[in-house]
Amino acid sequence: MRTTFAPMEGITIYCYRNAHHKIFGEGIDYYYTPFLSVYKHHAIKKRDMREILKENNLEKGVKIIPQIMTNKADEIIWALRELKSLGYDEINLNMGCPVGTVVSKDKGSGMLREPDRLYEIFSEVFEDEITEQVKFTVKTRLGLSDPHEFENILPVLNKFPFDEVIIHPRVRTQMYKGTPDMEVFRWAYENSKNPVGYNGNIFTVDDYKKIVEEFPDLEEIMIGRGLVSNPALAREILTGKEINxxxxxxxxxxxxxxxxxxxxxxxxxxxxxxxxxxxxxxxxxxxxxxxxxxxxxxxxxxxxxxxxxxxxxxxxxxxxxxxxx
Missing domain, CATH: 1.20.58 (Methane Monooxygenase Hydroxylase; Chain G, domain 1)
Structure with a gap:
């Protein structure tokens, strides 16, 4: 089970990641980039390219997983190929961002609106050989407004060999407030045909231990706000050494x-x-x-x-x- 640093738009840019790794990197297996916007003419926004350029990620030991943002199969395929050519062997697709401007374009958690459309997208993506050459994962929420929407989403994801499905057990309308729905998460954990990761509301060592005890077969635990609030949290989980x-x-x-x-x-x-x-x-x-x-x-x-x-x-x-x- 790996511990990863979740992407936080505008915060965990490469400057932050490199500084964090130098001082508090112990216990972090991978850092995710904030999402990279992929355009229809098959390009990544110039501003986003800074996050994946090798010269910006040279801090010894930093392991990066690029996260992409798009809702088109051809753009996903292009991004997987492009990032592989840049030396990345694992790429994550954002299906969880709850920001209104993203959702209105049917990206991020907006992709969860139509499970049938998800099936069409991933049918095309997994027909391409690139999915056999890199690890392809998704990060998702439970739905837009009702956590039980995931009962229609997970069966679609189960039809494809994702290397991991990372679940933030909130719906889009909750943003980052309210309580994660652990009942629906448990159902997903028990019924997913792909490895499952967990993200959401881990702010202390006890929070982490509780998730590990309840879900011992998780592929990873992804921590976001908890690590920004306490940069030494992963080290404390691993070694017990608290921040000073x-x-x-x-x-x-x-x-x-x-x-x-x-x-x-x-x-x-x-x-x-x-x-x-x-x-x-x-x-x-x-x-x-x-x-x-x-x-x-x-x-x-x-x-x-x-x-x-x-x-x-x-x-x-x-x-x-x-x-x-």
Whole structure:
């Protein structure tokens, strides 16, 4: 069973992945890229190409799985061939993104609207020999609005030899809120003819252990927001070693340096860092044991780089890791 870092659009770009692997890579088997948009003229968006270029993924030991976003069989086939030519032997198709602009184009979780259309797409894809040359996986939700929609989706997926079906047991309308439907997930786990992976709501070691105990034959456990919130979570799962404030500083400093490879404005880097602090800030409390929200708020509301740096220095001086972690 492998542990993987889920893709998070706008966050887990190559700068982030390389910084994370350097400081907290222990316990991560693979990093997924944010989705690569594939166009009808058979091309990947130039901005997305940065995620798969070898020169951007040279950090020793980083293993990357590209994730593609398209709903056309010919585009899937082209992307599998193109990514194989770039040296990738496993590619994932996004059938789970819940964002409205994606779903309205029948991409991401919008693909789940018509199971019969899924059958047509994958019938054509698996006729091509490329599916025998690379590992082809899908990441899906249970449906658009009702988790029992998956009772019509899984039989379609079962007709094809996917290397893995990764299931986020929410529906599109839930976005990332509410409780994953573990009853329907268990049904899928027990009835899938393909290996199954799990994604959703893993924020602690206990969350991870509970999934492993209940579903011991999973192919992988994919963690997204839990790892962005606690970058050391995979290491803690593997070794028991918890994060400390010095490591947070080391990681955030490394991340800021790495962002300069992609983002040339200090103000823009600051805004990107503030987004990361939104998640990481939940690890912290004041040294007297009270909430650190006021300090994190000052980081998040900094109006310029100078204010941001002062707010960050205050956090490192006045805060510690929460005792409850």
């Amino acid at each position: 404030i010095e490591e947070i500083k080391e990681f955030m400093d490394e991340l800021q340096v790495r962002y300069k490879d992609e983002i040339f404005s200090d103000d823009s880097i600051m805004h990107k860092m503030k987004e990361i602090w939104f998640y990481v800030g939940n690890l912290l409390e004041k040294k007297d044991g009270t909430e650190a929200d006021t300090y994190i708020h000052k980081i998040r509301t900094s109006k310029n780089v100078s204010e941001y740096r002062n707010a960050v220095r205050t956090v490192y001086k006045e805060c510690r890791i929460k005792n409850s972690l």
